[in-house]
Amino acid sequence: TKKGFAGTTLDEIANAAGVSRALIVQHFRSKEKLYEALIDYLFHDHPMERDPQIKTNADRKDDQGVFMAYCEHAYDYMMANQAQSPLRLVMFSMLEKPDLYKNHFQNRKLKGIKVLEDYISSRINDGVFRTVEPFHVAMAFYSMVTQLLIDAMTLGTIGNKKEFLNITGTVVDFLLNGIKERKDE
Secondary structure (H helix, E strand, O other), X not given: OOOHHHXXXXXHHHHHHOOOHHHHHXXXXXXXXXXXHHHHHHHHOOOHHHOHHHXXXXXXXXXXXXXXXXXXXXXXXXXXXXXXXXXXHHHHHHHHOHHHHHHHHHHHOOHHHHHHHHHHHHHHHOOXXXXXXXXXXXXXXXXXXXXXXXXXXXXXXXOOHHHHHHHHHHHHHHHHHHHEOXXXX
């Protein structure tokens, strides 16, 4: 990920992996197909939709807990190995090969966004949240978390997990206060 998608050749990938270029082409056919397989592999082990803390909080209808568990999951996964973070690969594809990112986004429907979207929908149905477009709220929240992770990885503006969770906690409070149904209206 140091040279980005466009700057890295199949020969360099093969050399780094200790295999021949022909073997990569035989298995993946192209750099784009290799990218798709790598993204699927990286995000397969990061199933936001199966995170036990998110599920526990959703079952309890703990709104704050759901959003904070989401933040903690994202931080732990993306910051575990910053040099090899899936976020770096996704960012390179967004900038250099937008169609690859678009395919990744559409194929996965970014399951993390779907988790929040479904939860927000359920809380609207419970009468707890205002009638809002759940996907828009989930996408905005996902984008905020992603931007904070990018800042943490590249700029070092967020020193550690505790600071990240303090910042996201402030945003969660603000978000929940904005979408909760108001009985006095």
